[in-house]
Amino acid sequence: MQNTAIEISGLHKTYENGFQALAGIDLEIKRGEIFALLGPNGAGKTTLISAICGIVQPSAGRILVCGHDNVADYRAARTAIGLVPQELATDAFESVWNTVNFSRGLFGKPRNADYIEELLKRLSLWDKKDEQIRRLSGGMKRRVMIAKALSHEPDILFLDEPTAGVDVELRKSMWAQVRALQETGVTIILTTHYIEEAEEMADRIGVINKGRLVITETKDALIKKMGKRQMVFSLREPLQDIPSDMADYALALADNGNKLVYTYNAHQEDRDISDLLECLREKNIRPKEIESRQSSLEDIFIQMVG
Ligand SMILES: Nc1ncnc2c1ncn2[C@@H]1O[C@H](COP(=O)(O)OP(=O)(O)O)[C@@H](O)[C@H]1O
Ligand SMILES: [Mg+2]
Structure with missing residues (x-):
């Protein structure tokens, strides 16, 4: 079996009104992974997914779905999705x-009651199978949509903003359901503008902004590469200003001057830190507590898309 679920090269999409929604996308998604397409509203996420699914016609470029060209071999490509x-x-x-x-x-596809039964059980919908959809809760309706999407046993599942406007509890239960689906061998591609969702769910993340993939990395590599560390000094005496001769350090005051925050690159050497500590001591700025923290994916995201 092919190792690649999706292969996209040189994909562009300019809508009829002249708006360029995709400006050259190259992307490969492996089988079995959960890939999150993370980007702000209007970034081009739905356009990209729609192009892969054959709903939007690209202006240029090529898309293979499980090895099938999604134009020349549309039916095979669409069936896999x-x-x-x-x-x-x-x-x-x-x-x-x-x-x-x-x-x-x-x-x-021929009827397969056993498969559908198993699918509904997996999505905790089995006891609702005879219920009219309008009588279901919001969370159940969403799961029915997933069941519909999986009804023909596709290899790849696309979830376009699966938890937009959904409360926290429901969101968490969705995440658990999706992770359980991955274990059945389905490749999952989701779009989201929630950083927390990408962080929680994805093996790999592609950050999309203004129709371009800004970066594609495993979640861990992304955090390591782009991550910043912070050291937060809780001070005994609040500071009014940062001493002018300490301007070389990336320092900021927080909490009405009760905290001094030092930001540095995660891969930087420790020398600066000991210099900084020395400098603080000389100035008789004495921390009562030092706390260090790693920047979140959220900080990284903001850094990348402004
Ligand atoms: N049919 C269309 N015609 C013109 N512009 C469109 C059309 N569909 C989407 N757009 C524009 O393309 C951009 C990307 O849209 P979309 O792919 O829906 O973004 P996202 O899903 O990331 O929010 C947006 O600026 C949107 O207004
Ligand atoms: Mg969208």
Whole structure:
């Protein structure tokens, strides 16, 4: 079996009104990974997913889905994909069971009641199978959308903003469900503008901004590479200003001058720190507590997309 789920080269999309939503995307996504496409609103996430799924026609470039060109070999490419779109829409009066089976039929797959039963059980929907969709809670409706997307046994599942506007509890349960899906061998590609979601879920993260992939890294490498460390000194006496001869250090005051914050690169040598400590002692600035912390993915994200 092919090792690559998605292979994109030189992808551009300019909409009819002349707006360039994708400005040259190259990306490879491996089978079995959870890949998060992280970016602010309007970055091009939905456009990219729609291009992969064949809903949006690229202006240039090539997309392979499990080795199938998504234009020349559209049917094979599309069959390998399950898509949960950003806008949830489904027939409110149908039952869960009928909706999911019908979706499978749309892909020309023969009925398979055992598979659908297992799928609904996995998504904790089995006891709701005869319920009309309009009677379900928001979280259940979202899971029905996932069940629909997986009804034809695709290799790749796309989730476009799966938890936008969803409360924290529901979001966490979604994350657990998605992780459980990964264990069944499905490759998962999700878009999000929640950094916490990418941090929590993804093996690899692609940061997209203004139609370009700014960076693509494993989550751990991203944090290591871009990460900053901070040392926070809680002071015995508050400081009014940072002494002018300490301007070389990236220092800032916080908490009404009760805290002095030193920011440095995670891969930097410790020398500066001992120099700084020396300097503080000379000035009789005495910390009562020192705390060090690593910048979050959030800090990194803000640094990258402004
Ligand atoms: N059909 C369209 N015609 C013109 N511009 C569009 C169309 N669809 C999306 N856009 C624009 O393309 C940009 C990217 O949109 P989208 O891919 O939906 O971003 P995201 O999903 O990251 O929020 C936005 O500025 C949006 O307004
Ligand atoms: Mg979107």
